[in-house]
Amino acid sequence: MSKESFTSAEFYKYLKNEKFMGTCCNECQEVYLPPRPICIKCSSFDMSWTELSGKGKLVSFTSITVGPSFMSEAGFDRKNPYCVGIVALKEGPQVSGQILGVNSKEPETIKIGIPLSLKIMEHGQGNNKKTWLGFNKEE
Amino acid sequence: MSKGKKLGREVAIVGSGMSKFGVFPEMTTRDLFVEAYKDMTHSVDKGFDPEDIEATYISNFSSDIFEGQCHTAPIMADWVGQIPKPATRIENACASGGITLRQGLIAIASGVCDVVLVGGTEKMTNLPTENVTDALAAAGDTLYEVNCGLTFPGLYATMATAHMHKYGTKPESLMRVGIKNHENGALNPKGQFNVSIAALMKSKQEKALNKGTPVPEWEDELAFMKDNAANPVIAWPLRLFDCSPVSDGAGCILLAAGEIARNFTDNPIYIIGTGQGSDHALPERKDLTSLTAVKVAAKQAYEMADVTPDEIDIAEVHDCFTIAEILAIEDLGFFPAGKGPKAIDEGLTRRDGSKPVNASGGLKSKGHPIGASGIGQVVEIWNQLRGEAGPRQVQNVRVGLTHNVGTTGGSGVVHIYERRN
Numbered sequence: 387m388s389k390e391s392f393t394s395a396e397f398y399k400y401l402k403n404e405k406f407m408g409t410c411c412n413e414c415q416e417v418y419l420p421p422r423p424i425c426i427k428c429s430s431f432d433m434s435w436t437e438l439s440g441k442g443k444l445v446s447f448t449s450i451t452v453g454p455s456f457m458s459e460a461g462f463d464r465k466n467p468y469c470v471g472i473v474a475l476k477e478g479p480q481v482s483g484q485i486l487g488v489n490s491k492e493p494e495t496i497k498i499g500i501p502l503s504l505k506i507m508e509h510g511q512g513n514n515k516k517t518w519l520g521f522n523k524e525e
Numbered sequence: 526m527s528k529g530k531k532l533g534r535e536v537a538i539v540g541s542g543m544s545k546f547g548v549f550p551e552m553t554t555r556d557l558f559v560e561a562y563k564d565m566t567h568s569v570d571k572g573f574d575p576e577d578i579e580a581t582y583i584s585n586f587s588s589d590i591f592e593g594q595c596h597t598a599p600i601m602a603d604w605v606g607q608i609p610k611p612a613t614r615i616e617n618a619c620a621s622g623g624i625t626l627r628q629g630l631i632a633i634a635s636g637v638c639d640v641v642l643v644g645g646t647e648k649m650t651n652l653p654t655e656n657v658t659d660a661l662a663a664a665g666d667t668l669y670e671v672n673c674g675l676t677f678p679g680l681y682a683t684m685a686t687a688h689m690h691k692y693g694t695k696p697e698s699l700m701r702v703g704i705k706n707h708e709n710g711a712l713n714p715k716g717q718f719n720v721s722i723a724a725l726m727k728s729k730q731e732k733a734l735n736k737g738t739p740v741p742e743w744e745d746e747l748a749f750m751k752d753n754a755a756n757p758v759i760a761w762p763l764r765l766f767d768c769s770p771v772s773d774g775a776g777c778i779l780l781a782a783g784e785i786a787r788n789f790t791d792n793p794i795y796i797i798g799t800g801q802g803s804d805h806a807l808p809e810r811k812d813l814t815s816l817t818a819v820k821v822a823a824k825q826a827y828e829m830a831d832v833t834p835d836e837i838d839i840a841e842v843h844d845c846f847t848i849a850e851i852l853a854i855e856d857l858g859f860f861p862a863g864k865g866p867k868a869i870d871e872g873l874t875r876r877d878g879s880k881p882v883n884a885s886g887g888l889k890s891k892g893h894p895i896g897a898s899g900i901g902q903v904v905e906i907w908n909q910l911r912g913e914a915g916p917r918q919v920q921n922v923r924v925g926l927t928h929n930v931g932t933t934g935g936s937g938v939v940h941i942y943e944r945r946n
């Protein structure tokens with residue numbers, strides 16, 4: 387049995403080092419992101435970290451004009467909306483992330499199903515530094 | 526013979542009341558709850574002795590964030606004279622109200638109590654909007670779901686986009702949900718907005734006329750809803766009038782065991798079905814156009830009540846966003862998956878339609894004081910089934926349903942009610 391810890395702290399530590407990690411069940415091979423410490427498919431506790439490709443496709447999205455405070459601080463507002471979507475990763479899990487390289491001002495033009503690849507997003511300094519998932523539209 | 530689980534014994538609503546929902550700068554959570562409690566006491570036909578209440582269950586999402594007040598249940602109980610009896614708070618985000626009713630129901634059905642007070646209360650409007658947005662987002666998974674800038678409207682917007690993609694749903698159907706609910710809400714004096722969209726358009730024109738600014742012209746309500754100036758986008762495709770407001774308010778219900786219900790009233794409303802479900806955070810779900818927690822809850826409630834969706838005469842559903850009402854009427858089995866928008870377009874869910882939904886105005890028009898919203902739904906069903914809903918009364922209603930959802934469907938709770946007189 388693995389002695390690793392499958393916490394969000396570990397996930398974000400990996401992410402800081404540009405490693406995009408999920409967990410994998412050693413019994414049934416199911417891959418999880420968020421990184422689950424228990425396999426909810428077969429109930430196994432025997433998990434390990436696995437690196438994900440960061441490749442996926444857009445499942446659904448929205449363009450947000452009224453965002454949370456950290457997004458306003460990052461410069462987004464009514465005139466400059468940002469796109470957020472749900473992304474199905476190649477390895478199976480679905481995650482939410484900011485979607486880049488699309489026209490957030492004309493959401494009608496954004497197509498479900500477009501291929502995406504990971505871009506780790508950061509804003510702020512020191513203790514206020516925030517890290518989140520972004521995905522670039524692949525050409 | 527019903528296939529479902531059975532309550533240990535019958536439970537009935539014997540009293541029900543609510544505060545006005547809206548914006549009340551000088552009212553706290555407890556002030557609102559006291560107002561709802563007083564309103565409830567007036568509704569108990571034969572009166573009751575507060576001594577008879579054996580336990581209090583309080584629905585409250587987050588007076589912690591909104592008011593800096595935790596541990597609210599004993600305070601609410603104290604303010605209505607229920608010390609030293611047990612008082613318990615329940616928090617499942619926007620589904621807190623329905624789930625608190627369920628806990629009160631279980632307390633009586635199990636035989637632990639005979640008479641229970643169920644309340645819901647929320648004070649939201651003291652915080653600036655941006656902080657409210659943050660507080661609401663905290664009902665999502667803060668580690669993995671909403672940290673990328675997804676807001677509460679944003680989460681529902683992704684469900685709307687998915688529904689549009691899968692079924693060809695048009696924004697006009699969403700707009701018609703809002704128009705209908707405001708039309709109903711205009712007849713609800715307890716609601717936050719007592720104004721139909723048509724009346725709102727007229728008042729905006731009059732205001733412009735009085736100020737001497739250009740008078741806006743709209744062909745009809747849909748044109749108003751599509752006007753970016755009148756109805757700006759919040760999280761595309763959701764606009765301002767697709768979103769329920771930030772509200773203050775409280776509701777209060779008195780529950781009694783079936784065998785003593787007629788000591789309080791000759792017209793108790795029986796709770797004949799209850800169901801509750803849970804789900805993963807939104808991104809992990811393979812289908813974004815349906816809420817599993819609701820489907821699970823509805824199945825339990827229908828089976829316990831031995832009632833089919835067709836037999837529901839009237840429903841109050843959780844329209845925190847207009848798309849949520851469309852998902853609700855599909856997940857509850859009122860209409861097939863993907864056919865909700867058509868039902869809305871054809872007016873089937875209006876008060877005079879075949880399946881009246883949100884006669885109260887729903888959360889959209891009545892208001893959405895989170896912990897009180899699910900209780901407010903029960904108050905409406907009580908009034909409707911007893912024929913006491915005034916100008917918005919729906920005719921010939923005997924079986925009612927409430928549907929209450931936590932955030933994007935992390936929690937779902939459904940109750941079914943019956944009038945027997």
Ligand SMILES: [Zn+2]
Pocket residue numbers: 411412413414415416425426427428429430
């Ligand atoms: Zn497994």
